Structures are given as structure tokens and as C-alpha cells.
Amino acid sequence: MLPIDAAAHSSRWRRRHPVDKAVLGLGLTVLAISLPPWPGAALVLAAALTLLLGPAGVGARKLWRAYRVPLGFCVTGALILLLQIGGPGGFVTLADGGPARAGGLLLRTSAASLGVLLFAFTTPMSDLLPRLVKAGVPAPVVDVALVTYRMSFMLLDSMSRIRQAQAARLGHTTRAATWRSLAGLGATAFVRAFDRASRLQAGLAGRGYDGTLRVLVPEVRISRSFVVASAALLTGLVALTLVLERFLP
């Protein structure tokens, strides 16, 4: 199981309805990209970080491991905004207002990423996918997504073991050997995925498979108080941004 999903399964908010967490987490993300980066996105970032490390109970190390991935992309992208091509100063010069734009972009992406991570770290995919049918996603697509989700872990596990076996047989010592090993890995993933699919089909056919995959979804209700509190927090962040915008530089 992947670390974010594993953390979501043991999260304090695991038993909350996905809609509760979507209102809060994705609401923060929407605010992060809609409000001005300073002070709006900075406030969203602080709120998301507090919620993640506080009430949601996500471990700081787990969060950093997941967070550094989008952060790396953001920093690379933001660095480009520091430069300007053409103009009187030369072919490549430092852009006027580049640091402000780059800083704003960093704030916005960091805050938006934390909003999504708040949702991802508290909502297992197995809780979310079956409920997408109610949100209007066609059932066959949800079924395919469910099979993809469940099969991915088995394939990733197989790939990890095959990689270990290849390494033990000196499969990664030279460049040529690495390429051979990688090709074997990719081909084995295909063969195993299709073999697994045909075995699943045989098994399901024996159990009266009629084309729909029924899964048990834990019955939880949308918490009105949680949604109201989330909406209040989001409104408060908007109001605070509008107020601070007048006083801060």
C-alpha cells in the first residue's frame, strides 16, 4: 500500500464522510488558488498545516515525504519566473518583479498542495471511489477505477520483489543489464496484470458475476456541524485576507 493511502486508513478522520473532508481540504485548495498569494495563500497554508498536524493527526515526517514532491516541481517552476528573455538589459536578465511573482507562485502551490494532502491523508481511496457513482461518474468507469486501484498494489508489490530478485542476480550492475532488467519488469507487469484479470474473471464468473462489482461501503453520514465549521473557517480566511490586504504591504 502506498504511504498516503496507508496513512488515510489509520487517520483520525477515517470514519468521517468524504464530503466532510472534501469541503475542508478541497475548499482550502480552491481558496489558495483564488485568493491573492499574499496574504491569502499564506493564511491558507498556515491553516492547512495546522489542521494536518493538529486535528487530522498526520505525522510530520509522513507529510514532509509527500509534500516535498510537489514542492520540488514548484521551486523549479518558480525559479524560471526570476528570469526574463529579451529586453534592453541583454538576452537573459533578471525579471522585474520576478522574485515577487516566484514567491507568490510558491505560496499558492504550497498552500493548494496542502489542501489536497489534507483530503488525501484522511480519505482512503476505497471510501472515495464507490461514492463517485452518486456524484455522477458512470458506474463502469468507477468499476474500472476500483479494479485498477486494487490491482495496482499487487502489481507494485510484484514489481518490488522482481526488482529485488534482479538486483540479487546482478541485474543492475551495468547499463545494458539495467535496460534488460527494466524491460523484463515492464513486460512482467503486463503479463501479471492480464493473468490476474483472467483469473479474477474466472473467479467472479463462478460467483455469478453480472458485470457490476459490488463493494461494501461503510455507512457514515455527512456531519452537518463539521461542514458548517469548515465553511466558517473558509469564510473566516476570506474575510481575514480582505482585511489584511488593506493593512499589509
Next chain:
Amino acid sequence: MHIAEGFLPPAHAIAWGVASAPFVVHGVRSLTREVKEHPESTLLLGASGAFTFVLSALKIPSVTGSCSHPTGTGLGAILFRPPIMAVLGTITLLFQALLLAHGGLTTLGANVFSMAIIGPWAGYAVYKLLKRYEAPLMVAVFFGAFVADLSTYCVTSVQLALAFPDPGSGFLGALGKFGGIFAVTQIPLAVSEGLLTVLVMRLLVQSSKGELTRLGVLLQSKRQQPRTEKTATSEKPEAPEAPEKPEKSETGASA
């Protein structure tokens, strides 16, 4: 390269979502029709999605000495066709956003457009074109994967340049900056992905002839290689056959 969460301004995020929607809807209709006609295809398509997800997690060595991930769009498009790849790619990108923090939900439309639409369609077009001119299967596979990978990154550069035009030279300057960093450094990686895809396909031709014939890949090669003895009747994926020696199923737990 996924565009990270929040990287695009809201108007751009919405616009790319709208641009991707018709392709994804078309793919969803194809998939729904396929599943209604052949209910067992759900499992085959799910396996294809898992394969795409796992393929994008492989680390490939770059010619420059660095390491990167294949997009998998070229191989996916050749095996499963671009309309299906639009749906499988969207599912994969959603999983990557929520399970790996690669990409994002607000940038899902932009990432779908580059990785699940343009990449597969461009790669598949080149693959089909080369097959039409009777190029060997592996040459067509290499250039299909190469073009799919490179076009994905070129589109990503265009998306970023549109969102962040250069203060001095506008869109073209920004395209040069983003293209220089992402697309040009991607050429060695596109070569690497092309080579890897050829190696994977060679192994698949040896080990999974049945599946490739069902998916229509070997039907096309058969026209070029009359010595191939197996016959294929349709380019459309059909119901997978039951295994000759069914093993103990784990379906109850995993489905």
C-alpha cells in the same frame, strides 16, 4: 512532468479542464459501451489501468545519466487505443494526485490534456503512419513512444508558457524558457522511453502473443509479417479467455 497542484491560475485550470472534457467523455462512452457489450472487459480494462499506473512508476536511466519516469502514454496508446487511454490516463492521474502527490486536482484537466490526450494521440498517429508505410513493428513502436513522450512535454511547456508569459518577450519567450528546461532535457528521456518500450514490446511479442492479438497489436504486425501463424479476427479487444488451468481465485478478497 506533472503540473503541480495550484500551479495554474484558476482561469487556465478551468480552460484546460474544458478542453479535455470532450476527449474524456468520448473515452468514457467507448469504455461504457465496451463494458456493456462485454462485462468481463471491466477486469481487463482495470488491469490495463493498473499496468499504466505501474509503468509510470518505473525509473528509467536517462542518456544524460539522470533518472526519470516513463509517461507510458505511447505503449498505452499502442496497446489500448487513445480513446480508452483518455479514461485510463485520467484515472491514473487522479490516483497519482491523491496517492503520490504527483500533479493535482485543479491541474487535472491540464495534465489529462497533455498526458492522456495529446501524448497518446500523437504517439498513436505516428505509430499508425509508420505501420501504414510498412515500417517494422519495433521501429513504429519506438517512434510512437518517442513522439508520445516528447509531445506530452511540449504541451506541458505550452501550458506553462500560456500561464506565465515572459515579461519581456511574452508567450514565445516563456515557451523558450519552459521548453528549454522541460522539453529539451526531455529528448534524451524520450529516447530512453522509446528504447524501453521497444524492449518491453519485444518481450511481450514473445510471451503474450494471445493478449497482443486480442488487443489488435499483432494483427497489424501480421499484415507485415506473413510468416506469423496465429490469426486474429478483430482489432477490438475481446473477452479474455478462461485460463486452461484455473488457479485458486482471490477474487472475493480483491474485487
